[in-house]
Structures are given as structure tokens and as C-alpha cells.
Amino acid sequence: GYVGASLAVLISQYHQVLAVDIDPNRVKDINNRKAPIGDSHMQKILSSRHLDLNATTSSDEVYKDADMVIIATPTDYNPDTDYFDTSSIEQVLSDITQTDCATPVFIKSTIPVGFVEDMRKKYKYPHIYFSPEFLREGKSVYDNLRPSRIIVGGQDRNCVAFANLLKTISLNKDVPVLMMNGSAAESVKLFANSYLATRISFFNELDTYCLVNDIDAADVIRGVSLDPRIGDYYNNPSFGYGGYCLPKDTKQLKASFKNVPADIISAVVNANVTRKHVIANDIMKRGSKTVGIYRLTMKDGSDNFRASSILDVMELLAEKNITISIYEPTLNSRTYEGFSVETDLEIFMNSNDVVIANRIDDTVAKYKDKIYTRDIFNRD
Numbered sequence: 001g002y003v004g005a006s007l008a009v010l011i012s013q014y015h016q017v018l019a020v021d022i023d024p025n026r027v028k029d030i031n032n033r034k035a036p037i038g039d040s041h042m043q044k045i046l047s048s049r050h051l052d053l054n055a056t057t058s059s060d061e062v063y064k065d066a067d068m069v070i071i072a073t074p075t076d077y078n079p080d081t082d083y084f085d086t087s088s089i090e091q092v093l094s095d096i097t098q099t100d101c102a103t104p105v106f107i108k109s110t111i112p113v114g115f116v117e118d119m120r121k122k123y124k125y126p127h128i129y130f131s132p133e134f135l136r137e138g139k140s141v142y143d144n145l146r147p148s149r150i151i152v153g154g155q156d157r158n159c160v161a162f163a164n165l166l167k168t169i170s171l172n173k174d175v176p177v178l179m180m181n182g183s184a185a186e187s188v189k190l191f192a193n194s195y196l197a198t199r200i201s202f203f204n205e206l207d208t209y210c211l212v213n214d215i216d217a218a219d220v221i222r223g224v225s226l227d228p229r230i231g232d233y234y235n236n237p238s239f240g241y242g243g244y245c246l247p248k249d250t251k252q253l254k255a256s257f258k259n260v261p262a263d264i265i266s267a268v269v270n271a272n273v274t275r276k277h278v279i280a281n282d283i284m285k286r287g288s289k290t291v292g293i294y295r296l297t298m299k300d301g302s303d304n305f306r307a308s309s310i311l312d313v314m315e316l317l318a319e320k321n322i323t324i325s326i327y328e329p330t331l332n333s334r335t336y337e338g339f340s341v342e343t344d345l346e347i348f349m350n351s352n353d354v355v356i357a358n359r360i361d362d363t364v365a366k367y368k369d370k371i372y373t374r375d376i377f378n379r380d
Contacts (some may be wrong), residue, residue: 001245003108004035005030006140009045010169012053018062019055030055036062038330040299043140045095058094062273064099068162072108074132077248082255084112090119097123097329104158110189110245113256116153118181129154130182131162132189151174153185190256193249194265195309199234200241201271207237207374210277215331218376238376239310239358240275247272247307275308280316292321292352293339294364294371297330305330310358314339325352 008019008030015150021027026036031054035043045051056062063069073088080197089109093276104127107116116130129322130153135143150166151160163177180188203221210217215235225232241247250272254265283291293314296305305328307309314324325340327348334341342348349367356363356372361379 001072001074002037002039002135002137002140004070004336005035006039006135006144007070007072007108007169008041008043008055009051009056010141010144011165012051013045013049014168015165017053017054018066019053020057020059022057023056023370024057027055037140038138039140041139042146045141053330059095063096063103064101064182066103067105068158069096069105070108070166071105073302074244075109075111075248077252077255079110079255079326080247084115084252086111086115090125093123093125093128094254097125104129104162106162106267110249110252111186112252113186113190115182115260127158129162131166132185132192134161134189134192145171147172147175149178151178151180151188154181155179155181180217188235190249190253191325193245194253194268196234197246197272198244198264198268200238201275203235203354204237204240204275204374205271207376208275209281211278212322217374221376225330232379236377236380238309238380239279239313239356239374240272242305242307242309244307264267272309276312279356279374280304280313280320283313283354284320286354287352288322290325290352290354291317292348292355293324293328293343294348294355295359296326296328296336296356307333310356311337313356313364327355 004019008017011017017032026216029036031045038351053061071089071092072091076085077091078085079082086211089107089111093105096103105131108130111130116128119128120126134148147166147170150163152163159179165174167173167177169267183260206220206224207217208221209215221235222232224230225235250265250269254269257265293310296310318324325342326336326349327345328336328341342351345363349370354372355364355367355370358375360371360373360375360378
């Protein structure tokens, strides 16, 4: 994924790296020096630099011989059962702890608060640490080269070595480095992403207010954002936050607050649901019978649409018997989740009453009269 692939590529410029993945296609891509994810910076490095990098589907002997192991496997949180699925991490930890070695392990996946301490006790293995990542989809290499901060959950020599490793691959040699205990580092990730979700929800709710009251949202946002304490950034309305981290991190943090007096995080989670209903209702008011979805991906440069907010909007529209088709170049099939997929943009545009797009790009600029979007500033 974004985290593991970008770290593997960047570290292999200076050290021997062996990447382990269960997907043989991704392994093949890495060994053929092809980016397994959508990231132009990654492909440029893979194509132009000498890298001491090999990928495999077999972990035999890998962990035992390593000086350091980084885990960047996927996790997921189920808010209905309050269950955080960390099985992929635990499988790797089980494999490592059975090798009779003392290799330091640094978890880069999203995990619940207290997870590292629980794993140390469960596996009787003290060399497990957490280091949160703060990467944007499609810009994982760029963000690792120019990190806003490096945070490591621990303060021993293993943690110092890992922090120095991350500084080595960074172009910003003055990047702030914070060393703290594991629970604090785990909390940083959840609260940072929840703050971003809060900001997104705030400007989306501002936009909803303007929609209902026939006010120019762009004027209001510009006026609000010129306050230097607020800032003119990360303020472009959308259909809601989605992606790998924000939905699960906000829900997981909300669950962590069940014994703590609080209101904000719960409101943010609820606001994201409300925003999707607002978008769906606004589209339905237009009386359209056929609706096109221009891109399931929600951000420029991303090839991921996991937990994309547009998926929920589609479901809401489908419940009202609206016919929906999708234009998504990254899909290789003619259907997705029961919806038809059109690969010809002109046919796609002409066959729908309205086309909804979370973000506008040059490809659809000439069809602007048919586009429904809340993209005011053409960014983010």
C-alpha cells in the first residue's frame, strides 16, 4: 500500500530492503520497478534510481535476518461491533516472535490506543513500537520526503535508530522529531486525523448552510479563511471525508471516548453522514432520472476509492430508484457493486441527465453545464 511501498522505495536508496506482500502482482510490480500504487513520485524513483530492493511473498528468514522490521499492513475498524481488525499485524508479529530473534518492529499501520502494550504482553516481546504516518493518497513519497514531523512511540536506542532512518530519507533535515510513549504516539495519529475530519466537516456544513439559504459559499469561505488563525487551506467543500484513515480513525476515536465526557468527535462522525444525505437530496431535487458518477476516487492523483464518500451518495440515490452509471478509468470491469461502468467519457456524459463529481478536472471542464459538484476552489 501507500505506506509500505513508499518507505520500501525510499529506504532502499540507502539500505538493503526486502518487501513482503501477500499479493503476487504487487511483488512482481516492485521487482519490475513498477509502482504498485498510483504515485508519480514513486514511479520516477523506481525508474531512475539504483535501489537495493527486492519483493517476495515468502517471509521465511526475512525477519530473522533483518536489522529492523516495518509493518504497514491494512487494519480496519467496525463501529457496529467496536472491533478493530488488527489480524494482519498480529500475524506478522506472530511470525517474528517465533524466530527467536530480538529484531525491533515498528508498526506503521493504524492501530487502537494501547495496542503496542497489549502486543508486548501477548507475545512477550518488548521490541514492538509504533510510529504514526501522515501521508496523503497519491503523494506518499512526496510526504515521506518532506515530513511535517517524525513521531516514534518509544525512547530507547531502537527508536532513535528508526527516527534517524526516517530523517535519512527526508529532504527536510530539520524535521521535528518527537519521542514519546506508545499510547501517546497512537493517540497522535487518531487525534490528528480526527482534527482534519473536523475541519472538512466544518466547511462542508458551512457549504450546506449556504446551499439552504442561497448564499455564495465561496464568498463566505474566503472571508472566514482570511483570518490567519483559520487559514486559507483545506477548506474546499466536498461530498464528505473518506479514504483509508479518516472514517475509521474518527469512529475508533469516538468509541475510545465512551467513558470520557465529550461531544466533538461524535458530532464529526454524524456530520459526515448528514453531508452525504444533503448531497443526495440536493441532486434528487433536480428531478434527474439518470445520474453519472465521475470518478470514484475523491482526490487528484489518487487511485484509491476505499470508503469513498461518493459510494454512500450512490447508495442513497439508488434507494430512490435513480439509474446510476460510473466513469472510473481504474476499473477493469463493466460493473461495480451492481452499477454499470462506462469507459467512453463522451458516451458517459451524453447518457446521463446530470454527472456528479467530487472534484473537477480538465477532462470534464467542457461539460460543466452538466456537472454537479461542490468543488468551489478546484483543489484539495
